[in-house]
Amino acid sequence: MLTKRIIPCLDVKEGRVVKGVNFLGLRDAGDPVALAAAYDAQGADELVFLDITASHEARGLLFDLAARVAEQVFIPFTVGGGIASVDDFRRILATGADKVSVNSAALKNPDLIRAASERFGSQCVVVAIDPKRTGDTKSGWEVHVHGGRTKTGVDALEWAERVYQLGAGEILLTSMDADGTKAGYDLPMTRAVADLVPIPVIASGGAGTPAHLADALTKGGASAVLLSSILHYGEFTVAQIKEHLSTQGLPIRRASIG
Amino acid sequence: MPAPTIAIIDYGVGNLRSVQKAFAAEGHEAIVTRDAGAIRESERVVLPGVGAFGAAIDTLRASGLESVTLDAAHSGRPFLGICVGMQLLFSEGEEMGRHRGLDLVPGRVLRFDEANLGPAARGVKVPQIGWNALRFTENGRQSGLFAGLENANDGAMVYFVHSYFCAPDSTDTVAATTDFIAPYCSAVARGTIYGVQFHPEKSGTVGLRILDNFARMPVPSPVPPSVLTPA
Numbered sequence: 016m017l018t019k020r021i022i023p024c025l026d027v028k029e030g031r032v033v034k035g036v037n038f039l040g041l042r043d044a045g046d047p048v049a050l051a052a053a054y055d056a057q058g059a060d061e062l063v064f065l066d067i068t069a070s071h072e073a074r075g076l077l078f079d080l081a082a083r084v085a086e087q088v089f090i091p092f093t094v095g096g097g098i099a100s101v102d103d104f105r106r107i108l109a110t111g112a113d114k115v116s117v118n119s120a121a122l123k124n125p126d127l128i129r130a131a132s133e134r135f136g137s138q139c140v141v142v143a144i145d146p147k148r149t150g151d152t153k154s155g156w157e158v159h160v161h162g163g164r165t166k167t168g169v170d171a172l173e174w175a176e177r178v179y180q181l182g183a184g185e186i187l188l189t190s191m192d193a194d195g196t197k198a199g200y201d202l203p204m205t206r207a208v209a210d211l212v213p214i215p216v217i218a219s220g221g222a223g224t225p226a227h228l229a230d231a232l233t234k235g236g237a238s239a240v241l242l243s244s245i246l247h248y249g250e251f252t253v254a255q256i257k258e259h260l261s262t263q264g265l266p267i268r269r270a271s272i273g
Numbered sequence: 274m275p276a277p278t279i280a281i282i283d284y285g286v287g288n289l290r291s292v293q294k295a296f297a298a299e300g301h302e303a304i305v306t307r308d309a310g311a312i313r314e315s316e317r318v319v320l321p322g323v324g325a326f327g328a329a330i331d332t333l334r335a336s337g338l339e340s341v342t343l344d345a346a347h348s349g350r351p352f353l354g355i356c357v358g359m360q361l362l363f364s365e366g367e368e369m370g371r372h373r374g375l376d377l378v379p380g381r382v383l384r385f386d387e388a389n390l391g392p393a394a395r396g397v398k399v400p401q402i403g404w405n406a407l408r409f410t411e412n413g414r415q416s417g418l419f420a421g422l423e424n425a426n427d428g429a430m431v432y433f434v435h436s437y438f439c440a441p442d443s444t445d446t447v448a449a450t451t452d453f454i455a456p457y458c459s460a461v462a463r464g465t466i467y468g469v470q471f472h473p474e475k476s477g478t479v480g481l482r483i484l485d486n487f488a489r490m491p492v493p494s495p496v497p498p499s500v501l502t503p504a
Contacts, residue, residue, distance in 0.1 A: 016405065016406070016452050016453075017401055017403050017404075017405050017433075018403055018404045018405065018430070019403075020403050055477065060403065060404055085290070085291055085294055086294055086298075087298070089291075089295055089298065089474060089475060089476070089477055089478075089480060089481055090432070090475060090476075090477050091432055091472075091475045108288055109288075109290065110290070111288065111290045111291040111294055113288070113291075113475060135323075135324075136323050136324040137400075138323065138400060138402070138434045184400070184402070185402065213398055213399065214398060214400075215398055215402050215403075238398060238402070238403070239403070268404040268430045269430075
């Protein structure tokens, strides 16, 4: 049975992880390779590296980071943040990364989704959508950019349907209302997108407890959950979270040594 | 005598570096190559692939590497198809029209949909993306590909990304099955030809073990040069 995916998200800046967890025995909590390996050992199903500088100068460092992770970590990983061209896709995938996440560049130039999926396959194109409830668009959820600060006038459900049509393989859906609250995911929004598109939805934003994750995966209809602060502040480990979800009867991959 | 290397056939599709890096992590040298001579001389051969069946087989044919690929598979040297590389081993694929495959394993490649799987497929998100379990067949256990994983039960989980699945004509070639909508063939073994639908290079310790097993498969003894040289 296909299992639900638990995906830690690591914010990176200039090739280093910021807001990383201080794993016991880890000498350098900013080293993306060490952190990736630690999450892998805990049973993470995939990893996401998000470049929060998104400056052009930091590009080279991001590619270098992806290449180093791919040398030592053998679970799928996604790289995102400031990706703007098919050539960015090519360079990231050439490092050994599996997927590329695009956000504002896709809004500016939706054809990037089509071009990238035609060239590299839908499976590597993740479109990140950051909606906020404003009531100013048809569904009430409006796509935002710049970490929720800038309105776009684009309706989140219409955009989700469009990115699927253009060839997106997955949608990374972050509620800008729930993000950082630790009060739980925006379940109605997650459900609405998951029911609308036939591609997997990764729920993000608002997780404070393992019970929130279970809700996103059941009531929200999500195929996967993205975890950041719930892990970064060391409150829960991936293994504890998986244990909880498993006891709730959710199909979960238990980390095992071959 | 063949060089002790693994040739990963580079016919212009897919992320080949991660397969190479995974072999390297297990201490095996693999080269990514489109050179027919290098493929012919390698000890074992990997056929990777992503994307659509039709595009992949067309690209393989256009690259001029189809015959060396078939020769390698028929040579008795260990041969491994990964993901769409496994699908290409089959006789025919239906993705975006009907396409003739390499016909090394009799059978067809079908979509996870209602037409092929009935009402159970309704409302199920396709592609299958994520970790799912392998159930080994007797053929799979005997193949050696899964050595060390036989007792893993639900622990033998591997990473899949695919919308189409292989349907062999004979269950004799099935090496493992996986449940998605219905049980399907997720690995094949026919003589020294192996195919895996999942990505062993992205399947953690289980996947690395499978690649290591492949890299340690016995290789036929080299043919004495006197036989090859006409008298």
